[in-house]
Structures are given as structure tokens and as C-alpha cells.
Amino acid sequence: MTACNGRRRRVWAAAISFLLIAGTGGRAGADDALKAAVEKLGGKDCEASALTCVDFPVPVDRTKPGSNARIDIRFAVSFASGESKGILFYAVGGPGGSGVSVADSYLSSFDPRLAAEMDVVFFDQRGIGPLNGISCPKAGLAFDTTPLTLDRPDGAVAAAKLFVRDCLLETPHGDLLPHLATEDAIQDLEDFRAAIGNPKVWFYGESYGTQFAQAYATRYPQALKGLIIDGVVDLTRDAAQYYGEDTRTVEKLLAKTLAACDADAKCHADMGRPAAEVYDGLAAQLKDGPIQVAYPLAEGGFAKRQLSSAMLVNNAFYALYGPDSRVEFLRALAASAQGNLVPLLRLGYSNLSADPETFEPAADPSWYGGAYYGITCPDYDDAGRDPESRAREILDQARALAPEAPRLIRTFYAERLACAFWPAPPPTPRPAPFGGGDYPTLVLNADSDPATPVSNGYAVFDHAKNAYMVTMEGGPHVIWGRGLGCPDKIVFGLMLDGRKPEQRAQVCHQNFLDAYVPTTTRAIADAFGLAKAIETELAQSPELYNWDGIDPLTFGCDFGGTVTATAAEAGTDYAFKDCAWWPGLRVAGDGVSITTGDGSAPDGITLNLRIQGAHQGALRYRHDTTTEARSLTGSFDGKDVSTPRPLP
Known part of the structure; x- marks a missing residue:
């Protein structure tokens, strides 16, 4: 529900790093029976991936078992690089998210134990992925x-x-629309499990994947060693109940986010007044109609674009997904309070998966929006x-x-x-509460989850036998695999070490907001502040955040000019062409950012800058991210400058 793919905002660069680390997918220690079964099913290297893919035929219409009509469902298998402790079926969110396309990126984000000790199976359920994806x-x-x-x-x-x-x-493949319900998809997965020898498996579902996982576990309890559901959907709720609870939750979380800005000195100073006043004032303006904004283009110049009330609401909703996105939104909102609406537009295009240059849909192999409705609408009422x-x-x-x-x-x-x-059959009654089974069920949720409110998790936990629950205070939507000891060690203890949680219910904590990064307008009065501000703007750029790290990227600076990012051997090269992140001040020159993490090269960013406009100068700035030391040389407004000498 609510387009809740658990980790949609993760950068594709993570997939690249995993390919470099994982090589051929680490098959040496995988379960021999699984390898043989996958090979027999026609397993082959996935395209642009370290995993092994199988295109598995299933009936189109499961109400007509005698029909010869078939579609292929794609599975991607990561074989354990060490001794395998079992098989994990991994159901991603959405519905509409492609498990196969994000598999490498997801695996790279987990503790290495997962890829080393488990054979992990990702899949694109019917209506999703390049084989039969429904997208509009x-x-x-x-x-x-x-x-x-x-x-x-x-x-x-x-x-x-x-x-x-x-x-x-x-949308293509419209003939599949009557056959996209979750019930059909779980039977597809069970057919695959039968084809690989009917092993007992661990099952992890995130977001919508928790709905899939509960339905699978209810129908096929004999298939499971254990169940982990993360960002949980309570299947007993009809559409009005689910969306009603979700809407009340996101309203509270937005108010909490705005209040958290007021309590943060840097954020409050950026806003200039209470954050709620800024948000509500902008919303009131947009209620009268969209605001026209001059949006900077990669080719230079500007396009006339519109910031609408729908885009503001969309930005606010997706801001609530985690501590990082909450700060990202507040920073863009603060820029609007200072008269610059471009950051809100940039954020809006990122959230909408829109190409900021053309305002056409951007290519996104991980998302099939038609399938979202094709699955959600029949599943609900x-x-x-x-x-x-x-x-x-x-x-x-x-x-x-x-x-x-x-x-x-x-x-x-x-x-x-x-x-x-939406064309769909009449609704069916909501299922009974998920009852769990003889296997352990681990329920994961955050109290600040905007897409699957924590009340869903509590409801499932209260009814399921052999269930344990971990709630993260302040956390994001979907909490496993984000590098946090709690809950990661609890999950690995259960799944890999056979160690049940110490208590049936436990609480973790994460800060509700990441550290706030102030806007840079006030930081450019001196040479050192200006150089640091340019580094900040690069780090805060949605375009760079979402960049694939492969194809050259050029984007416009807020007030004109451009930045170009190009993949380098160990990082990223930058080229600045009359880049104006601030009115009346242009930056030219180049830079390089190196991130190896292995000591083979000095990690950090180096910028060679020519400054024109309100200030004049030539600067060389270095930030060594290993030592966290910064230095500066050059000239600024007719004077030689060097690294400042801080005083008390």
C-alpha cells in the first residue's frame, strides 16, 4: 500500500560496488542441491548482475489448470559464498517493486554474513519486471x-x-490484469520451491512483501523454517481502515518533523520562523494554483516549471520515510523560505521518478507503477x-x-x-488475523513508519504464535539491513545462529532526524566558507544521490550554469561551468572525489575553483575524509588566502 517499496531511494552506486566485490556471486559454498536444481531449470548469469537468473514458466490463469497459457516469472539466486545455512526467499515492497533489479544493491547493504551464509532468492512476481511488467x-x-x-x-x-x-x-501486457492478485503470485513462488526440491526456507518480506509473506505462510506453513516481516501490513484491515490509519500517522509524523526542526538550532535558523508556518504558508499559496519556477537545465538556461500542491504533499509524504529524508525535505523547505523553490522541485522530481530536464518519466527498472494498481486494487475492496x-x-x-x-x-x-x-473482480472478505505457525515469526517496525504504521505490526504480533517483535523508535520504513546493530544482530542471531530473541518484545532507538545540514547562502562570505559550501551542495544534490555512477551526468545549478559528474577510476570527476548555486556568484573549474576505503588512494574531495561575480578568486580546497581535515590555498577578492586559523 502507498507505494511502499522498502528501500526505493537507495542509490544504484551500491549495486556497482557489490558487483566489484562479489564477482560471480560466490557459489563455492552454496547448497549443492539448490545449485543443481537451478542449473536444471536453465539458470544463467543475470544481466548486469552477480546473481544467477531463472525464467520459470507458470500458468497465466490459475482458475483454469488445464490451460496451456504460460508466463515466465524471473528468479535471481545469490548462492552463499561460504557454507550455506539455508535458503532465504526475499519479497520486496511496492507492490510493483522488482526484486531482481535491486538484488545486488540490497545484498551490498547488508552485513556480509547474509551473502556468505545464506542462499538468497529474489523474484519479480507476475506483472513486474522486463518479462511481463505492467507499467504506465x-x-x-x-x-x-x-x-x-x-x-x-x-x-x-x-x-x-x-x-x-x-x-x-x-501499459503493455494488459491481458494479465485479471491475474495479478497476490494469491496467484504466492502459488507461483510455491511452484518454484517445488521445482528446486521443496526445501524448507526462511522468508523475509518488507512493506508490501509482508502482505505477500503472510499470505504465503498461511497457505504453505510446511514450507517455512522461519518468517521475518519488516514494515508490516495487517491483512485484516480493509482499504478505509488501512488508509485511515496511515493518513492519521503521516499527519502526526509531519507535525513531529516540523517541530523537530524548531528544536534544532541550525534548522530553526535556516527557516527563520516556525517550520509549520513555512509549510502551511507555502501550502496556502499552492492551493490557489501552482507557482511558476525558473528551473535550471543541464544544457544551460532555464525552463518554466510549476510547483504544485500535489508535489508539495508528495515531497512531505516521502520525507517521512527515514531520518535522512526528513532532513532532506526540511532543507528544501528552508530554501523555499529564503525565496528559492528550486530545491523543492529537485526533490519532487526525484520522488516522482521524473527526468528533471524534460519532466518526462525517468527510466526506472526497479518500479512498475501499473502493477502497483494491478495488484493493490484486486487485493483490497x-x-x-x-x-x-x-x-x-x-x-x-x-x-x-x-x-x-x-x-x-x-x-x-x-x-x-x-x-x-480499476478493472477488478468484486472484493473478497478480509482474511483472518495472521496466526503464525510452528516456526518463529519476527515482526519488525518503526514507530515513525509513514507507509506501514506500527499499529499494523502490533496487531500482527498480538495474534501470531511463536512471534517476537522489534520496534525501532524514530526509525525508517523497513529497519533491517540499514547497518544498525539493532535490529540487524537480532535478525542474524535468529536466522543464522538459531538464537531466539531474549524477550518477545524489544525496542531499538534511532534519532528521528539525521544531523541537519544548513543551507549555504549565509556561508559564502569568505573563501573557506564558500569552498565548504560547494562541497555541501554536491553532497546534498538529489541528482548526484540518484546517479548510477556510470554514465556522465550534467545538471543545472539553482541560479544558472552547470555541474558535470563523470565516473573516475576510484571516484568521481567534477566540472563546473558558470555554476551559480547562489544569486550573483558563479563557479568554474574542476574537482575530484575519491572513495576507496582501502588506503590505495587518498580518500576525499579536491576542488580547483575560479570564482566570479559578487566575489573574485581562485581557490584550491581539499577535504581529506580519512582524517576529516580541510585545507585551502589561493586568492579571494584580491588577497592571498590560506587555511584559516580558528580562534576562541
Whole structure:
């Protein structure tokens, strides 16, 4: 629900580093029976991946077992590089997320024990991935940027109908739409398990994957050694209950995020007034219509773009996914308070997976938006009824809820309106609470999760036998595999060492906000501050954050000019061309950032800068990230400059 792929925002560079480390996927210690079975099924090297892929045929229509119609489901297997302790089935989020395309990136983010000691199986369920993926990025982008308001119900209903029509026209493989329910997909996975010898497996599901995992465990309990569900969906809740709880939660989390800025001296100074006033003031402006913004282009010059109320709400919602994204949003909001709306647009394009140069959908092999609706809508109860009546009912529910969620009420009804018009069979009753089994079930959630509220996790934990729960205070959506000792060591203790958690319920802690990074406008009055500010702008760039680290990247600076990033042997080369991150000040020159982590080269960033405009100069700046020392030489405003001498 709510497009909750657990780790969608992880950078693709992680996948590159994993390929360099993992080589051929580490098959030496893998389970011999699994290797033989995968080979028999036609296993071959995955494209641009260290894993082994199998295209496994399954029936299209499982209500007609005698039919010859088949589709291929792609599985990707990471064989254990050491002695295998078992097989882990890994279900990613969404629905609509491609497990195969993110497998390398995900594995590289975990403690190396996972790849060394487990054979891990990722998969693209039906309707997802290059074989039969259902995607409509143009229709999705248009719908996600369309303002929907409760005081204009006819317009909201019309937008939802238009989205569904355009999505169905745009998406390939539309013939699969009647056969995308989670129930069909879990049978596909069980057929694969049978084909590899019916081994007992561990099953991990994140976000929507927890819905998949619970349904699989309920139907095939004999298949499991253990179950780990992370960012949990309570299957007993219908659409109104699920979205209602989610909307109340995100409203509270946004208020908490804005208040956390007020409590942080740097963030509060950047905002200039209470953060809620900044947000609400901008939202009030956007309610009257989009604001036109001059957006800088990679080719130079500017394009006329619009910041809409839908984009602000979308930014606010995705900001809540973790301590890092909360700070990222606050920084962009602070820039808007200083008169610069470009950072909010940059963030919006990143969240919408839109190409900032063209405002066309950006290529994203990890996401299939048509499948999101194709799976969600049949699984819940908004589709399959009289569409117009259901849409009006959803809007009535939203009006009743709106006083509790004045900022983010769109979260409650936008997707549900689309589902009302989505072609799907009549809804079925919600399942009984997940009961667990003879295997252990580990429930993971954060109290600050915006996509799968922690109340879902508690509800599942309270009903499942042999269940344990770990709640992370202040944490993100999906908490395992982010390099934190708690919960990572608890998961590995259970799955790899056979050690059950000490208590049935435990609590971890993470700071609600990462350290706030101030905007740089006030930092450019002196040479050292300016050089550090340029490094900060590079580090905070959404374009660089989402860069694949392979193809050269050029993007516009906020007030004109460009930056180009090019992959170097051990890092990134930068070229600045009249780059104006601040009004009236242009930067030219080049730089290099090196990150090896092995001592083979000096890690850090070096910048050779020519400054023009409000200041004049030529600077050489070095930040050694191994020692955390900085230095500066050159000239600035007609004077020689060097590393400053701090005084008390």
C-alpha cells in the first residue's frame, strides 16, 4: 500500500560496488542441491548482475489448470559464498517493486554474513519486471502531479478516471490484469520451491512483501523454517481502515518533523520562523494554483516549471520515510523560505521518478507503477463495485477524516479513487488475523513508519504464535539491513545462529532526524566558507544521490550554469561551468572525489575553483575524509588566502 517499496531511494552506486566485490556471486559454498536444481531449470548469469537468473514458466490463469497459457516469472539466486545455512526467499515492497533489479544493491547493504551464509532468492512476481511488467509511467506522473481537492470532487473523480483510462492504454501486457492478485503470485513462488526440491526456507518480506509473506505462510506453513516481516501490513484491515490509519500517522509524523526542526538550532535558523508556518504558508499559496519556477537545465538556461500542491504533499509524504529524508525535505523547505523553490522541485522530481530536464518519466527498472494498481486494487475492496458510487463514498470518508489530517488528507483518497475505477473482480472478505505457525515469526517496525504504521505490526504480533517483535523508535520504513546493530544482530542471531530473541518484545532507538545540514547562502562570505559550501551542495544534490555512477551526468545549478559528474577510476570527476548555486556568484573549474576505503588512494574531495561575480578568486580546497581535515590555498577578492586559523 502507498507505494511502499522498502528501500526505493537507495542509490544504484551500491549495486556497482557489490558487483566489484562479489564477482560471480560466490557459489563455492552454496547448497549443492539448490545449485543443481537451478542449473536444471536453465539458470544463467543475470544481466548486469552477480546473481544467477531463472525464467520459470507458470500458468497465466490459475482458475483454469488445464490451460496451456504460460508466463515466465524471473528468479535471481545469490548462492552463499561460504557454507550455506539455508535458503532465504526475499519479497520486496511496492507492490510493483522488482526484486531482481535491486538484488545486488540490497545484498551490498547488508552485513556480509547474509551473502556468505545464506542462499538468497529474489523474484519479480507476475506483472513486474522486463518479462511481463505492467507499467504506465506517463499516466502515473500526470496523476501524481494533479491537484486533487475535496472541495472539487468532480475534478478529483475525473482525474482518477483519466488516470485509469490512460494507464490501461499505456501499459503493455494488459491481458494479465485479471491475474495479478497476490494469491496467484504466492502459488507461483510455491511452484518454484517445488521445482528446486521443496526445501524448507526462511522468508523475509518488507512493506508490501509482508502482505505477500503472510499470505504465503498461511497457505504453505510446511514450507517455512522461519518468517521475518519488516514494515508490516495487517491483512485484516480493509482499504478505509488501512488508509485511515496511515493518513492519521503521516499527519502526526509531519507535525513531529516540523517541530523537530524548531528544536534544532541550525534548522530553526535556516527557516527563520516556525517550520509549520513555512509549510502551511507555502501550502496556502499552492492551493490557489501552482507557482511558476525558473528551473535550471543541464544544457544551460532555464525552463518554466510549476510547483504544485500535489508535489508539495508528495515531497512531505516521502520525507517521512527515514531520518535522512526528513532532513532532506526540511532543507528544501528552508530554501523555499529564503525565496528559492528550486530545491523543492529537485526533490519532487526525484520522488516522482521524473527526468528533471524534460519532466518526462525517468527510466526506472526497479518500479512498475501499473502493477502497483494491478495488484493493490484486486487485493483490497475499493475496486469491483459501482465505480462512481464508490468514488463518492471514498470522498465522503475523506471529508470526515480531513479535520484530523488537514495537511496530508490526499494520502487517504488519491490511490483509492484510482482503484474505484480499476478493472477488478468484486472484493473478497478480509482474511483472518495472521496466526503464525510452528516456526518463529519476527515482526519488525518503526514507530515513525509513514507507509506501514506500527499499529499494523502490533496487531500482527498480538495474534501470531511463536512471534517476537522489534520496534525501532524514530526509525525508517523497513529497519533491517540499514547497518544498525539493532535490529540487524537480532535478525542474524535468529536466522543464522538459531538464537531466539531474549524477550518477545524489544525496542531499538534511532534519532528521528539525521544531523541537519544548513543551507549555504549565509556561508559564502569568505573563501573557506564558500569552498565548504560547494562541497555541501554536491553532497546534498538529489541528482548526484540518484546517479548510477556510470554514465556522465550534467545538471543545472539553482541560479544558472552547470555541474558535470563523470565516473573516475576510484571516484568521481567534477566540472563546473558558470555554476551559480547562489544569486550573483558563479563557479568554474574542476574537482575530484575519491572513495576507496582501502588506503590505495587518498580518500576525499579536491576542488580547483575560479570564482566570479559578487566575489573574485581562485581557490584550491581539499577535504581529506580519512582524517576529516580541510585545507585551502589561493586568492579571494584580491588577497592571498590560506587555511584559516580558528580562534576562541
